[in-house]
Amino acid sequence: MPLTGTTNTAANTALRYLNSNAAQASSSLAKLSSGSRIVKASDDAASLAVGTKIRADVAALRQAAVNTAQASSLLQVADGGLAKISDILLRMKSLAVQAQSGSLTDSERSFLDLEYQELVGEVGNIAGQTKFNGAQLLNGASGKSIDLGGGTDTLFNPASTYANGITARLSGNAAVGTWQLSYDYTAGSSLGQFTLANGTVSDTVQFTHASNAVVYEGRISFEHAGIEISLSNFDFSATFAAGTESQFGVTGSDSLSFQVGVSSGDTIVVNIDDVRPASLGLTGTSVADTASSVTAGNALDGAISGLNAARANMGAMMARFEFASANLATSVENLDAARSTLLDVDMAAEMTRFTSLQILTQAGVSMLAQANQMPQNLLKLLQ
Template sequence: MPVISTNTAANTAVRFLNRNSTEQSSSLAKLASGSNINKASDDAAGLAISTKIGTDVAALEQASTNASHGISVLQTADGGASNIADIVERMKTLASQSASGTVTDKERTYIQAEFSQLKDEVDGITESTRYNGQSLLDGSSDFSVDDTKTAAVANAGSNASVTGGVMGTTGTYTNSTGSAQTATLDINGTTVSFGSVGASGGTLTAAQVATAINDAKIEGVTASASAGGALTITSTVNDLEIANGTGSDAAITAATFGLTAATTNIAATATASYTNSGTEDQSGTIMIDGTKVEITAEAGATITAQDMATQINTALKESGNYTVSASVNSTTNQLELTSITKGENATVTLADFDTEGGLSLATLGLTAGTTHGTTTEVSTTGADIVVGSTSADTINLSIEGLTAKDLGIADLDVSTKDGADKALSVLDTAIDTISNARAEMGATMSRFEFRSAQIDTSVENLEAAKSAIADVDIAKEQASLSSSTVKVQAAVAAASQANQMPQNLLSLIR
């Protein structure tokens, strides 16, 4: 009904005017900022997602920079390693010259002078190859690898062992008491139980005792029983310690088995040797890291582990192989073949070549095969470079030390022909070490390059995803602005008309 106290039409027109004006302002804000989300109420979920994507993009952009720095560090280190490789190559040339019979000891003295200077220059380059003030190749930087490396050592001498006593003449223990007995022995700290020996007439044989000891799986300990019943216990790793156990009857002790309750020192009784019991000389050729080594044993003679070591070292030296040496372990009295290189790449390979003379790896107590060195990571294993949006996205950047000591060339001397012969062999190993280190650098550098390319792709895709959420669609928003502008103009006109309606009603009471 027509009233003049309440202008309902004007109120309605103003309400729509305010709404249309708000839409117009929102469109203008989006067009002016270029963003589809100017306040949380515009799109709360979209704001959260776009903000997270934005932080990931920022982190990835820094990660790209980190990867570039990692590549720069490796390029710097590789440049220094390349120069060291050139120096070692020159050192090998000098060693070859000194090893030649065409020069005398006087000329070798001159050669040694340059050789010594080049060793010093190797250390000079390792120290002066720096990045951000850190020497990269001398093992002192944050990128250095502090690993524990073990040389490859092939053990031999199967006769190096400790043997216990024998169990009686018949190899059988008979329980003559009126009650069951439980027999045990402590062997190298492990308690071995031989079960219950029945009352009067119960027996325990040497074979049963040997089986129980073997079933206990004590490191390096084996037991056997001969056809005549003699029990033998052998230890090839540790001293052999035999102690009385705690059976139900104190009468069953080590002595019951013909053994002595005591510790036998393995080094004192080891007999790493080979005896030629025939009437003719014996020989055999084995291969040590590709070098032929002939071992001989005269008729009726015994060659000890030290004799074998001497023959092996002489043969290796005559063949120019100084990377492997033979020695006798002072603890086990076993023959050991040791590589001068260390770590996982270090190996000692043994194989038979010619066994027609009667001697082979097996008869000498050696085992055919390849023994590897080991590398154990400890506290310092290089630096982890962040190459992603989280702390877990890292690439380890580690650089091996290449000092003269690390390369094993610090003590080389070419002032004599023997020293030059040794240097030729050792320098080959040093070149391999440098090549392996450079290969590791190149592999890590390649990884950084691929990760950098992946980061660039991720940044591009994430920015596109963020744009789809947060950036305004100009064409769409301009159309919305045009619509809201027309609506505002219409609402203003309507409000003006509504304000005239009460005036028109007053004409009725004039």
């Protein structure tokens, strides 16, 4: 390239390439130092946006995994208390049976009743003292429970005219209060519907069956209401309206909710039954005489059955959290891999590029020095 006047075009060209190579080498060095393929938005704006969103999701999922671990710990503490109450109820049942022996007098029964009443008190103590992080777990303060009520006209009574063994359970954060279940079908058709309402919320599930006399076995989930109804031997030809025969209650306080996902709606609601003596039907029972012992024995049968249901519910929730935790671990692993593909630098490829740019930069420096020597040759013409 010729030299014209005082302009060293060759030096300018060498300088331009030197600056370009030095800038690229600097960018490559930044990527190698940070481990990130994108050190500024202009490197790859789309991947930066997606990768940042994935990074936020991963952070949320890691905390969700901590939440599931804490939930499992809480349930284990609650189950430990329920296990001890179960042992106490078995001992109380034994005392009630012993008190019904004809070889005892009321004097001996009064001695049995001393232990019986102490055990009733201990059930209350355990229910009140079983805590996690200061929160009481077994006294109804950490969840809601279903109260199916009683009476021969109650739909949920096993002796019901409509069905045998209809039960209800909480599947979500159901509102506290009285709920009514009703069923209607269109005469001459196969269309029917169940409706669950509490005066504010009304949730309907429709069914189609072959005829009006089909017997149904299964579960109906009222997702909006947060309640699941299990039907056994239910005759679709039977209709009942909302009323005392199909009424039950939801009691307790706010349910415990654990976020186990990215979105605020990704939650698992925990309901822990109230197992205080009053809730178990043990308040006022005694084994001081034969008649009282019979009543106490029947009450204990119901209490043991209710406690078994509470422990079964506890076990089901613990199993659910275990699977939720495993799913979170898998999700974090896969999302981390996706984020790495988008944001992490390929160290081998980038190091190769950096080495090449170093060579070009060094060559640029050398050539700029050579180009700067060219005007000296021009000065020799003036000698």
